[in-house]
Ligand SMILES: *[C@@H]1O[C@H](CO)[C@@H](O)[C@H](O)[C@H]1NC(C)=O
Ligand SMILES: *[C@@H]1O[C@H](CO)[C@@H](O)[C@H](O)[C@H]1NC(C)=O
C-alpha cells in the first residue's frame with residue numbers, strides 16, 4: 013500500500029506545481045538518472061571485446077546480404093550480424109541477439125516500405141572479410157576485436173566499434189513479479205516461483221522506503237552461473253525516478269555502439285533539440301544528446317535535453333565528403349559526441365605524424381536492436397536523397413497550408429473566429445487558416461464541440477472556405493474517462509487502450525483529467541481512430557495532433573510508464589518514440605478516407621519520428637516570447653530539414669509570455685521565410701493579432717505576410733521538389749556550398765532551396781546585421797530590396813530598419829512569384845506569375861515552376877505542370893517538362909524582372925514554343941541598378957515559350 017500512496021502523493025505534487033505540465037529540469041532524467049545510459053557511457057574500451065566468428069559468415073542466397081555470429085568474449089553472449097547492400101550507395105547493418113529469450117523490437121513504421129536491396133560481394137582474405145558494394149564502396153570486417161571499417165574509393169570514412177563500446181545486454185524474462193534471471197542459455201530458465209510472485213509488491217515498497225532495490229539472493233542464485241552472471245545480478249531490474257517505478261520485466265536489455273567518422277569534424281542532425289545546428293561535443297562535460305519524445309514545459313535553450321520529437325539521423329560533413337547515418341530505434345536514445353583527431357595511418361614511410369579530424373559518436377538505446385543505415389553521399393543532396401528513400405519523402409501539402417496560419421489558445425467562440433477572420437480582410441492581411449485549440453471541445457472531449465460556443469460549426473467552416481480559408485481543430489490522443497463520451501466508450505469496449513503493467517487499461521492525467529490512450533501501434537486501432545475524422549462537423553476541418561509524445565501529466569517525465577503494454581505484449585519503452593508518429597499515420601489515413609482519397613490532408617503534429625514527413629508538418633512546440641527563442645528557431649528548423657522533416661515552423665511571437673511589438677514584427681519577418689508560418693499563443697497571454705499592435709508595427713507584420721505570399725509559387729515548387737527528391741526546403745549554407753568551410757558552424761542564416769539567402773534579424777533594436785555571402789567570388793547575391801549585389805566569400809553589414817528583411821537572391825537563379833494581394837493563397841492560385849531572375853557573371857540563370865490545383869491528389873496521377881526555366885545567351889526559355897493531363901492551368905506570365913542585366917536591349921520579343929509567331933514586348937531598363945523589366949508577356953505557363961532579348 014505504501015508505494016501506492018507515495019505514487020499518489022507524487023502525482024498530486026506534479027499537478028499542483030503547474031496547471032500545464034509542471035516541468036523544470038529536475039523532472040527530466042539526466043544520463044546518470046537513466047541507468048542504461050550511465051552504464052554505457054562508463055564502458056571502457058576493454059570491458060567487452062567482441063569477436064566475429066569468421067567461419068560463421070555466409071552470404072544470403074540472393075547475394076544482397078551476409079550474416080554471421082559475433083561473440084562477446086566476456087559474457088559469451090552471441091549476436092547476429094547482418095550487412096545488407098541497399099540501392100543508391102547505402103548499407104544496412106543490423107546487430108541483434110542471436111537467440112533472444114524474447115523477440116527484440118525492430119522498427120518498421122519509420123521505413124517507407126522494404127528497402128531496395130542490391131548485391132553485396134563478399135571476399136574472405138587474411139582472416140578478414142571484405143564486402144563490396146558497387147565499384148567504390150567497401151567494408152572491412154575485422155574479426156577480433158570486432159570492427160567494421162567503411163571505405164569509399166579507398167578512403168576510410170567510418171569505423172563501427174573502433175572503441176569496443178558495442179554492447180547488447182541480453183533480454184531476460186521475469187517470471188511473475190519476482191526478479192529472476194533467465195540465462196542466455198535457455199535451459200537455465202528458472203521455473204516461475206508462485207510463492208515468490210506474491211512478494212512482488214513488498215519488494216517495491218521496500219525500495220521506496222530505503223531507496224535500495226536489492227534482489228533477494230536466494231531467489232536468483234544460480235549455482236552454475238558463470239562469473240559474469242554474478243555481475244549482472246548486482247544490477248537490480250527495477251528503476252525508480254521521482255517516485256515512478258519502472259518494473260523492467262525483461263531486465264536491463266540496452267544496446268550501444270560507437271561509430272566514428274574519419275576525416276570529419278562537423279556533425280549535424282539528431283533533432284529535436286533547442287541547440288545549435290552543428291552538434292556540440294558532449295563527451296567532456298554535460299549529458300549526451302537525448303532522444304525521448306517529451307512534453308517539456310518552457311524548454312531551455314542551448315542544451316541537449318530531449319524535446320517532443322526524435323529523428324536518430326546524423327550527418328557528418330567535411331569539405332570532401334558528406335555522410336549520413338540513421339539509427340533505426342524507437343526507444344529512449346542518447347548520443348555522445350566527441351571531436352578528436354586520429355593519425356592518418358597508411359603512410360608508414362613517414363610514420364604517422366600527420367593527423368586528421370575524427371568525429372566520434374556513441375549511440376545508446378534502452379532496448380530494441382542495432383539497425384543502422386549508412387548513407388555514403390558523397391554530397392549533402394545525395395545523403396538527403398539516400399536517407400529519404402529509406403524513410404520516405406515529404407508529402408505535398410495542400411497549397412493553403414503553406415500560407416499564413418492564425419492560431420491561439422483559444423478563439424473563444426464562433427463569433428470570435430468570424431471576427432478575427434473578417435479583421436484580416438479589414439486590415440488587408442492575407443490569411444489561409446484559422447485554428448482552434450482545446451477549448452472548442454465539450455470538456456476536452458475530442459470530436460465534440462462546446463455547443464453553446466460553437467453552435468454552428470459547419471456554417472463557421474463554410475464562412476471560411478467561401479474565402480478560400482480553412483479551419484484546423486486540435487485532436488489529442490488522450491480520451492476523457494467518461495462513460496457518456498462515445499469515443500472513450502468505444503475505445504474501452506473495443507479494448508483498444510494502452511495497458512498498464514498489470515494488464516488493466518492505463519489511466520493517465522491530461523487536459524480532461526483522467527484519460528485513456530489508444531494503442532496506435534495496433535493497426536486496428538489506427539483504423540478505428542481514422543474513422544473518427546469522418547464525423548459530421550469534423551470532416552471539413554484539418555487537424556492538429558498535439559500532446560502525442562504522449563503527454564501524461566502524472567507520468568514519469570510527463571509521459572507514459574515504460575512498462576505499459578501495447579499490442580503483442582510490446583512494452584511502451586520499445587515504441588515510445590514512434591507513438592506520436594503512429595497517431596499521425598492514423599489521422600492522415602482518416603483524412604484520406606473521409607474524402608474518398610480525393611483531397612490532400614493537412615496535419616500538424618508535435619511528436620514525430622524519422623518518416624513523419626510522409627504525413628505531417630511539425631512545429632517546435634511551446635517556445636517563449638523571447639529574442640533568444642526567435643534566434644534558436646533557425647537552427648532548430650534547419651536541423652529538422654536536413655533530417656527529412658521539411659515542413660516545419662516555430663510559433664510566431666513565442667507561445668509563452670507576451671512579445672512586444674518589435675519582437676512580434678521581427679518574428680513575423682523571420683517566419684515568412686520558413687516552411688510553416690503560424691502565429692500562436694498561450695491562453696494566459698494577451699491577444700496578438702497584428703492589428704492589436706501600433707500601426708507601424710502592424711504594417712511591418714502585414715508586409716511580412718504579403719512578402720511570404722509573393723514567394724508562394726517558389727515555396728510550392730520547393731515543396732514539390734522535396735516530394736520528388738527529399739531535398740530540404742531550408743538548407744544550411746554548407747548544404748549548397750559544401751566546400752566553404754566558413755559556413756560549417758553557421759546557423760543564423762540559411763538558404764531556401766538553392767536560391768534565396770535569408771538572414772533573420774533576431775537581435776533587439778538591431779540597426780545592422782552582419783551577413784556572410786557563401787561561395788567563391790563567382791557567386792553574386794542580389795539584395796531583393798536594395799538591389800545591391802554582394803560577391804561570394806565576403807561579409808557585409810546590412811542596415812536593418814524595422815521594415816527590412818535581409819533576403820538575397822543568388823545570381824544564376826529564377827524564382828517564380830505572385831504580386832497580387834488576395835485574402836488567401838487559394839484565391840490567388842490562378843493568378844499570373846512574375847519571374848524574378850538574378851543573373852550570375854555569365855548572364856545565366858535557371859529555375860523551375862510547379863503548378864497544380866492546390867487541393868486534390870490528382871497530381872499523383874500526373875495532373876500538374878512542371879516547367880524548367882532558363883536564361884542564357886539573352887534567351888529566356890520555359891520548357892514544360894511535365895505537361896498536365898486534365899488540369900488546365902490559367903496561370904500566365906505577367907512580368908519578367910531581371911537583376912544584374914548588363915545592357916539596354918534594342919528589343920524584346922516572345923513566341924510560343926516550338927515555333928509560334930514572334931510578338932514584341934514592352935520593356936524598361938534601369939541603367940543605374942541594371943534591372944530589366946519585361947511587361948505582360950501574357951503567355952500561359954502550361955505551355956513552352958521563349959523570350960528573345962536583342963542587344
Ligand atoms: C509525394 O507525396 C505523395 C503524397 O502527397 C506521396 O504519395 C508520394 O509518394 C510522394 N512522392 C515521392 C516520390 O515520394
Ligand atoms: C457566417 O457569416 C455570416 C455573414 O457574415 C454571419 O452572419 C454568420 O454569423 C456567420 N456564421 C458563423 C457561424 O460564424
Ligand SMILES: *[C@@H]1O[C@H](CO)[C@@H](O)[C@H](O)[C@H]1NC(C)=O
Nearest residue numbers: 766824825857858859880882
Ligand atoms: C542550373 O543552375 C545550376 C546552378 O548554377 C547548375 O548547377 C545547373 O547545371 C543548371 N542547370 C541547367 C539546366 O542549366
